[in-house]
Amino acid sequence: MNKLIAATPSKIFCGIDVSARSLAVALIEPEHAVSQREFANSASGHKALLGWLGKHNVLVRVTLEATGIYSLDLALALDAAAQIEVAVLNPKLANRFAQTLCRSKTDKADAMVLAEYGQRMPFTAWQRPGVNQLRLRTLGRHIASLVVEQASLKNRLHNAESTATMPRVVLLDLKQAQAALLRRLAKMRREAMKLVQAEELLRQRFALLVSIPGIAEISALHILSELVLLAPGMTVRQWVAYSGLDPVHHVSGTSVHKPSHISRAGNRYLRRALYMPTLSAVRHDPHIRGFYLALRQRHKTGLQALMAVERKLLHAIYGIFKSGHPYDGKLLLPNIRLEVESIAG
Secondary structure, rough: OOOOOOOOOOOOEOOOOOOOOOOEEEEHHHHEEEEEEEEOOOOHHHHHHHHHHHOOEEEEEEEEEOOOOOHHHHHHHHHOOEEEEEEEHHHHHHHHHHHEEEEEOHOOOOHHHHHHHHHOOOOOOOOOHHHHHHHHHHHHHHHHOOOOOOHHHHHHHHHHHHOOOOOOOHHHHHHHHHHHHHHHHHHHHHHHHHHHHHHHHHHHHHHHOOOOOOOOOOHHHHHHHHHHOOOOOOEEEEEHHHHHOOEEEEOOOEEEEEEEOOOOOOOHHHHHHHHHHHHHHHHHOOHHHHHHHHHHHHOOOHHHHHHHHHHHHHHHHHHHHOOOOOHHHHHOOOOHHHHHHHHHO
């Protein structure tokens, strides 16, 4: 969406700390004057915020963190307004910047940090997603919550069937609830597929996803719904950071050497969507399996090796999306045969 932004000799920098109910707003004006306000995180609160920012009659650079549904409606409202440009940060990036300033952890302080980030750091504009993309992400999250409910209900039914003291009426009710939940899941997945089929890019990316061993249609839907809102210009390292699969090392001198682990400071829905395909790929794709075995040979734990494979799988998805070509394990892991042979020897 093209917006008219007035050519002014100055701009102000706005940081917004978003919570479920409120918006803590900090404003750095020309000559470094600072003002702070609080608004409700609602449609009326967004309108009041836009009115307050509009009174300054200069370009406003707004910086906020990505906090799921709590920040999405606000970002959409800001992006649609004139004389406002919006950046939506990965919370991990904002947290690292905040640590350099040694600030207290309060909503007002966080808002001020975000305003200073907008003032000091390079600006990357948030790209407004399409309607189908937004709906697909929302459907994907709803489907994910239903899958969690299904697993819980399945465990309850298994436990109920394991005891002779369970009344028949309870067993029948649990079975009916399970059947109803399966019907709801099937309906939501059909609706998600309609959105995929309605857009050429989504159709292409869905087909590319299912070309990867270990990713079937259900997993492809879930993964695609979590990737659909990512900005086209992101690098694969930014994808990895967004997912929270980036490795964290803690080494200091010769005495401190803690085991590496993933940061988890990212999209847990995407990590969850990739986990089962990772297990399947380790079993069915010889290249991925060779990579996993090579890691185990280098004394990585099973979990460390799986997380590395999950990260490699995300690299593969990034590659096929960029190239438009189906998955080829030889391109992803060109030296894996040598590694497999060395393990076999």
